[in-house]
Every structure is written in structure tokens, then in C-alpha cells.
Amino acid sequence: MWRRVFGGAGGGLHPWRMLAHRSSSTVSSAVDSILLRSLKEHYLEVSKMTPPPKVSPPSPFSIVKGALDAHGPVLRRTYGDEEISINVMRLANIIPGGGRDDDEDDGINQLFLHVDVSKPGQEDSLHFLCGLYPDALGIHSFSVRPRDKSLGFLVVPSRYSGRVFQDLDERMRDALHSYIEERGVNESLFPFLQAWLYVKDHRNLMRWFRSVATFIHEHKQAKDV
Template sequence: MWRKVLTGAGGALQPWRTIACRRFSMPSAFSASSAVNSILLHSLKEHYLEVSKMTPPPKVSPPSPFTVLKGSLDGSGPALTRTYGDEEINISVMRLANIIPGGGDDDGDDINQLFLHVDVSKPGQTDSLHFLCGLYPDALGIHSVSLRPKSQSSGSLEVPKKYIGPVYEDLDDRVRDALHGYIEERGVNENLFHFLQAWLYVKDHRRLMRWFKTVGSFIKERKQDTDA
């Protein structure tokens, strides 16, 4: 849509070029820049208002005993946490489109496919057990299991500096079944899907609203500085 707006702006500037060829006075670069800024600010405001009117999903509580980490909607860390005995379990979530731009298909399956980073840590241990899982409305699948330093972010995609484990598909079926049972016993299953889907919607909505507002403020401040 913005490309269309800017294309329209380019069309509006064509008469100026004609005037220049006829040796009439040509508007300054400042005037052109001011016009573009005004168009952009108007477009940003329209989109901001449009996004602000979007109806949020019904409020859903996370399955007990998980709780939402304070400030997680405005941060980049885990969304959910819980304790299991002496273990601390943190869950981060993202959509397929956040990992593979354009991922999914035209039917919107990427909306119903979430990726979880499940981090299981214990006191006194320098490493935590990390699961990368695919979460669907009716199923949970494990993509990988690894040992990672506790200080490493659950959502990190950095190349590990040491061996963290075998390729998950190469593991024996009995081992894979046991790993599924391990995380399911800790409450990591398809019951998390509806909450995490709604949580991501709210998070994305906030980020989008903040983006429009921040970019608008930047353009407006720059315009005011130029005016001064």
C-alpha cells in the first residue's frame, strides 16, 4: 500500500518537472521532502488507526500450572514459566513465518503451526535441556533436543561452540517416545496451543502499533527539526 502511495506522490511531482523544462521556478528540495513526509505521516496515521481497531482474541489463561512471565509481551524472552520439582521450565514461542519468511501455504497453515523453545534447567547445573518443538492445535512434535548453557537465550539460533547432541531423527524410536513422555509429563503439550496463539496475536499487535507510532514520531521530529 505504501508503494502505491509513494507512486502516487511521484505522479504528483511530474508537473514540477514540466514546469522546470519551461523555465518556471522549481520548488526547493526542502519542499519536496516536506511533501513526502506529510504523505508518509498521513499513511502511517491511517494504518495506526486501522490496526488500533482490530478486535483482539478472547482472553485465554495459560493451562495450569504455567504462568505468564511479567513483561513478556513487550520483551523477546520466554512467554511461560513453571516449576516441576526442582526444575524450572521456560517456554518461548514463535510462528513459522518468523523462522522462514513466506513459510506455510496459502491456506494459512503457518498460523496453526507454532514453534516452541522449551528450556528445562536445574539448580547447580551449568547446562539446560533444550527442546525445539512444533505445536499444532491437536499435536506436539519434537524437532531437536540439545544441551545448552543456561546463559544462552532459549530463542537463540547461534552456532553452538560444543557438541550438543545427535540429530533427533537418528535417535531410536524408544528414545524419542521417552523424550515425548518427558516433556508431556511437564505439561508441554497441545493444550498450550490456544493460549500461545492468542498471546502471539496480542504481542504482534502491540509491536505493530508501537512500530507505526515510533516511525511516525521519528518522521515528525525530523520534519520539525528541518522546519526549525
């Protein structure tokens, strides 16, 4: 009798299992709604943030088209027959939490540059990793690396690329500083790159909120069907 009442013989679900399933779906839907509401609130809050004043890059550097939505170079210029390309990132993007133990503005005022110097017909490029500050620029590493001709950026070196920068003779280190400064890579780039990173970070955050909200919304709709 008990088996007939609860549908055991037919393999049906027990009532309490059905109730638990419905309750779980209701809670999950409520969580999705709360998350969507929170995402919308944060999205609107971020959208109201005042961007920094527009800053132009120092001449003769020009902004690479589409750089805000890509991961490649930000600035480019020619110097004689050379092409100088610059990528930029924040310290916090390289070292999570970088600068938090120091001054609060360190995360904003410490930028890292990847400077690539290439020449037509040359398979290798000179690559500098530099720290950029409002009033100074320092070289952290220097190497010779091959370029990927099809993609136009540096590839991971598979051969010896040079000595550690700090192990170089002091005169050579000074000469390398003069080398990139002569090509316009100095602290004058800081105001533009700082403002550019703010705009890029803001755009990425807005896009992130929209992507998460779209995923949650579609997930919620699928469960409601």
C-alpha cells in the first residue's frame, strides 16, 4: 500500500524530494536576482566615475589604433629606420597586491613598460622592461629577442638573450638608459600612460559587469523555463 501511495512501484519521485527540488530552485532564482541587482548597482556606480582629463602622448609617439580593446602595444613611433613600440601595465597586474604596503598611490604611480626596438629586415629586437614613475624611468631588464613576424610582437626566447641587467658594467647600464631616452622613452610618457590605463581599466570593468550579468540572466531564464 505504501508503495502504491508514494509511487514507489512506478519509480516516481517522493513528494519530499519534489518539494526539496522546488525549494532549491526558488532559492537559486532568488540568489540570481540579488546578484543581478548588485551587478546593476555597481555598473551604474562605475559608469558615473569622472574620467581623468584627456592627455595626448608626447610627440612623436602616436596611439596604436584599437589599443584600448587589445593586449598589444599602446604607443608607437619611428626613430630613423627603427620602430619603437611600448606596452604598459600596472605593478599590481604583475605582482598581486604590489604597492599595498607602501604609499596608497604606489599602485597608480608605478607603471611597467615593455619597450621594443626593431629594424626592417632584422629577425631580432631589443627588448627593455622598465619601471616608469612620475619623475623617473629605470631599466629592470634588457634582452635580445626574436619577433613573431606574423603577429608582430615578441615571442618567448628559446636561446640566450643576454646578461642580467644589474650584472652589466655601470657604463653600459648608463649607455642603455641614454639609448632609450634618446628615443623618447622617459618620464614624459607617464601622464598619458597613467590616464590611458585608467580609461582601459574603466572600460574593462564595465565590460566585466555586463558579461557576468548576461551570463547570470541567461542562466536564470533557462531555469525559469
